[in-house]
Amino acid sequence: MTKTLAFVLYPGITPLDVVGPLQVLSTLAQIDPSFAVVVVGQDLAPLGTDTPLKLTPSHTFDQVTEPFALIVPGGTEPTLAALTNELLLSWIRKAARSAEVIGSVCTGSLILGAAGLLDGRQATTHWGFRDLLAKFGATPVAERWVEAGPVLTAAGVSAGIDMALHLVERLAGEQTARTVQLLIEYDPQPPLGGIDWRSADLDFFKPLARAMLESAMADHPALLARLTT
Amino acid sequence: MTKTLAFVLYPGITPLDVVGPLQVLSTLAQIDPSFAVVVVGQDLAPLGTDTPLKLTPSHTFDQVTEPFALIVPGGTEPTLAALTNELLLSWIRKAARSAEVIGSVCTGSLILGAAGLLDGRQATTHWGFRDLLAKFGATPVAERWVEAGPVLTAAGVSAGIDMALHLVERLAGEQTARTVQLLIEYDPQPPLGGIDWRSADLDFFKPLARAMLESAMADHPALLARLTT
Numbered sequence: 515m516t517k518t519l520a521f522v523l524y525p526g527i528t529p530l531d532v533v534g535p536l537q538v539l540s541t542l543a544q545i546d547p548s549f550a551v552v553v554v555g556q557d558l559a560p561l562g563t564d565t566p567l568k569l570t571p572s573h574t575f576d577q578v579t580e581p582f583a584l585i586v587p588g589g590t591e592p593t594l595a596a597l598t599n600e601l602l603l604s605w606i607r608k609a610a611r612s613a614e615v616i617g618s619v620c621t622g623s624l625i626l627g628a629a630g631l632l633d634g635r636q637a638t639t640h641w642g643f644r645d646l647l648a649k650f651g652a653t654p655v656a657e658r659w660v661e662a663g664p665v666l667t668a669a670g671v672s673a674g675i676d677m678a679l680h681l682v683e684r685l686a687g688e689q690t691a692r693t694v695q696l697l698i699e700y701d702p703q704p705p706l707g708g709i710d711w712r713s714a715d716l717d718f719f720k721p722l723a724r725a726m727l728e729s730a731m732a733d734h735p736a737l738l739a740r741l742t743t
Numbered sequence: 744m745t746k747t748l749a750f751v752l753y754p755g756i757t758p759l760d761v762v763g764p765l766q767v768l769s770t771l772a773q774i775d776p777s778f779a780v781v782v783v784g785q786d787l788a789p790l791g792t793d794t795p796l797k798l799t800p801s802h803t804f805d806q807v808t809e810p811f812a813l814i815v816p817g818g819t820e821p822t823l824a825a826l827t828n829e830l831l832l833s834w835i836r837k838a839a840r841s842a843e844v845i846g847s848v849c850t851g852s853l854i855l856g857a858a859g860l861l862d863g864r865q866a867t868t869h870w871g872f873r874d875l876l877a878k879f880g881a882t883p884v885a886e887r888w889v890e891a892g893p894v895l896t897a898a899g900v901s902a903g904i905d906m907a908l909h910l911v912e913r914l915a916g917e918q919t920a921r922t923v924q925l926l927i928e929y930d931p932q933p934p935l936g937g938i939d940w941r942s943a944d945l946d947f948f949k950p951l952a953r954a955m956l957e958s959a960m961a962d963h964p965a966l967l968a969r970l971t972t
Contacts (some may be wrong), residue, residue, distance in 0.1 A: 530762050569796060628836075630841070640928060679934050691935060698900040699902055701937045701938040705908050709925055728908065
């Protein structure tokens with residue numbers, strides 16, 4: 515039986531969160547027809563992102579009920595607003611019941627948390643929002659990706675590519691993972707090298723994250739209080 | 744005056760080719776309002792990709808006439824078919840006249856070549872199509888990205904992220920490039936390490952590339968002959 519790998523869209527996401535792992539897993543599906551990729555949303559209308567690009571799903575929530583894997587991308591303020599999107603959370607909860615892989619990229623893990631899927635598990639997210647994971651009963655971990663039972667969470671934005679290649683290796687073996695990596699020519703050479711976490715100034719982001727939370731949850735004071743105290 | 748960074752869409756692209764650098768340069772535009780990002784296409788209809796995701800431009804070709812930079816993504820057979828898309832080539836040629844940066848990711852450089860923009864220049868592309876660059880008068884180079892005058896070409900798919908971070912450093916300085924890299928948490932950790940080019944089997948791709956060329960150019964035998972002999 516074909517294993518369906520479902521990427522979840524909602525308004526305002528960071529498109530690289532979804533397109534990084536989508537490109538990796540679509541390449542897997544091209545090589546190995548036992549996998550199929552779908553992009554699910556509430557309906558088939560184009561959705562805005564945090565860039566000028568709009569993204570359109572291939573399937574509605576109603577059309578994809580028991581995926582083998584689901585992967586939830588993140589973003590900035592719109593993702594925080596999605597923590598109270600009951601249609602989205604409801605689909606994720608139902609899909610997660612039978613899924614063998616419950617994945618997220620960046621702040622997508624906060625949505626998994628809001629859906630009640632992180633309680634008692636280790637998880638990660640974008641460095642600027644990592645502390646929030648504890649508010650959902652998770653143990654925040656500063657790793658590129660974290661596996662905890664069926665839950666596979668990645669760090670911020672570009673980390674979804676690394677997480678997805680790890681998933682390919684797990685699902686289809688090392689040789690296939692190497693072929694996918696070669697096909698997308700993932701031989702990263704950041705011009706200034708990797709991030710030097712010891713010298714990076716991370717504090718500048720704290721007031722920005724706080725302002726995003728307050729704006730996203732203006733109509734949900736109880737959740738805002740829970741996440742900020 | 745605002746500098747417009749224009750990403751070019753056409754049917755069937757590899758979405759990571761555009762979304763990688765788009766995320767990098769959109770983050771730049773959020774930090775530095777002297778830059779603005781647009782995504783241009785022939786019209787505003789959603790376009791299919793080599794994944795189930797569809798992408799919708801923000802502007803039409805007619806609306807963006809003198810961008811500061813243009814960046815052309817690549818793909819597989821649909822990109823080869825686009826080498827004869829005269830509307831696309833015509834917009835690229837016009838935009839390139841005044842642009843200070845003429846960029847591409849992956850096989851997008853073949854489109855720059857078809858538009859006559861690579862003649863006598865060094866350039867790169869996806870490893871599986873690199874030899875074709877010479878057919879457009881370019882000197883193929885096996886680098887992650889290559890600068891030759893205003894022309895900035897990246898290697899396959901994921902290389903657009905590295906190229907775009909280099910461009911941010913060039914346009915806005917090292918500190919801004921480090922901030923963008925931090926915000927998209929680009930601290931790559933490929934699970935199996937980088938690509939080992941000496942041990943990688945690249946020959947398996949040759950018949951696939953040839954078949955894509957033949958299919959894409961079934962109605963353009965002269966161009967097919969020029970590219971395959």
